Amino acid sequence: MGPLGEALAAVDPAGAEGYRRRAAGLAVELRELDRELAATLAPVRGGTFVAAHPAWIHFAARYGLVMAGSVEPVP
Secondary structure, X not given: OOHHHHHHHHHOHHHHHHHHXXXXXXXXXXXXXXXXXXXXXXXXXXXEXXXXXXXXXXXXXXXXXXXXXXXXXXO
């Protein structure tokens, strides 16, 4: 389990098992989502796109995409 689940378990020992169980389940779901995204984006790996916000640079780096820039109407 990750740090958030452990922190919640420490603050609320009575609910610790639930926090740990849900954190473990979320970790499984996130790994599956990562695999799905990697498979879906594999055909366009190395492709370039323009994002709506500069934060997408992290997504691009993880999945082998090139962010040419971003269009952020209001910072």
